[in-house]
Amino acid sequence: MSRALMLHEETPRARVVDLSDDQLPDLPVTVAIERSGLNYKDALAITGRGKIVRELPFVPGIDFAGRVEASDSPDYQPGDEVLLTGWGVGERHWGGLAERMRVKPEWLVKRPANLSAEQAMAFGTAGLTAMLCVMRLEEAGLTPEQGPVIVTGATGGVGSWAVQMLARQGFEVHAVSGKAEQREWLESLGASEVHLRSDFEDKGRPLEKSRWAGAVDTAGGQVLANLLAQMNYDGKVAAVGLAAGADLPTSVMPFILRGVSLLGVDSVMINAERRQKVWQRLADLPDEMHAQMQLETVGLESLAERAEAMIDGRVSGRVLLDPT
C-alpha cells in the first residue's frame, strides 16, 4: 500500500487515499518518491479551476524526484536516483503527488550526482522552465550589454528562478510582482528594481517608451501586451505562462517597427537530450542559489489548501511535497 492525493468527481475533489500496488498504472518502472513539486498547473488540477485533467479519479503532480524501487526496463535498476518532469504526467498520466508511482522509462531523467532530491524539486518544472527561458534568450543573441531584462510573476516558481539565473549571468534584472511585501526577497535574488504588477495591468498604447532588452513573461494577457510595447529595438521576450490570462491583446507594431521577437517556451515535450543538458546546467549552478530560495515543504494532507493559496496568488517560491 502507498498513499496518494487522488482527485474525484465528487466533493471533496482532492482526498488522500491508500492505493494497493495493483491500483497503480501498469507501467515498467516503480519509483519511490522522495520529493514532488506543487506547480501552478497542479494547483489548477487540484482545485478544478483549470482543465488540466480529463479523466477522474486521478493522481496529479507534474514533477517528482525519487529512487527506482523496481524496473522491467534495462535502462533503470533498483536504487537509481531519478527525476521526472513533463510528458503529460500529472495531466494525462498519473503523477507525482504520491508516495510511489509507476512510469515509463523514457519519461525519466537520471538525477545528476551533485543534485539531491530536494534540490532537484526546489528547481522542479519551475527551475527547468526558467533555465529554458534563459537558454532561449541566449540562443536568440541576448547579452547583458544590450540592456535590462524584466521578469513577471517574479515571486512565483518560474519567475523567482528566472530572476536569480539572469542576475547570476550578469543581467540587470527588473522584477514585476503583485506582492509589495516581497521586495526585499526579490532584491536578495538579484533584482535591481522591483515594479508593482498593477503598473503593467492597464491597457497601454501599441508602442511605449523602450525600456527592456529582454523579458521572461509568466503572466500573458495585458501584462505581456504591455511588455511587448516597451521592448527596445531587437528586444527578445520569452513567453512561458498565463497567470494573467491566455489571451494576448496586442498589435503587430512591436514586431514590425522594433523587430521584437516573441519566443515560446515549453517544458513538457522537450526532447531527452535537451532535457538532460538543462538538468546538468541546473545541477552546476552554485549551491548558494538554493539558500536564497523560499521553500515550503508540506505533507499530502496540506496540498489541497496550498493549491488554493497558489491560485489566489498567496504563495511565494516553491512548495514541495515530502510524501513520507
Ligand code: NDP
Ligand atoms: P506560481 O504560482 O509559482 O507563480 C505564478 C506567479 O504569477 C505568482 O506567484 C504571481 O507572482 C503571479 N501572478 C499570480 N496571479 C497573477 C495575475 N492575475 N496576473 C499576473 N501575475 C499573476 O506558478 P509557476 O511559477 O509554477 O508558473 C508560472 C506560469 O508559468 C503559469 O502560468 C504556469 O502555467 C506557466 N508554466 C509554463 C510552463 C511551460 O512549459 N510553458 C512550465 C511551468 C509553468 P507575483 O505576485 O510576484 O506577481
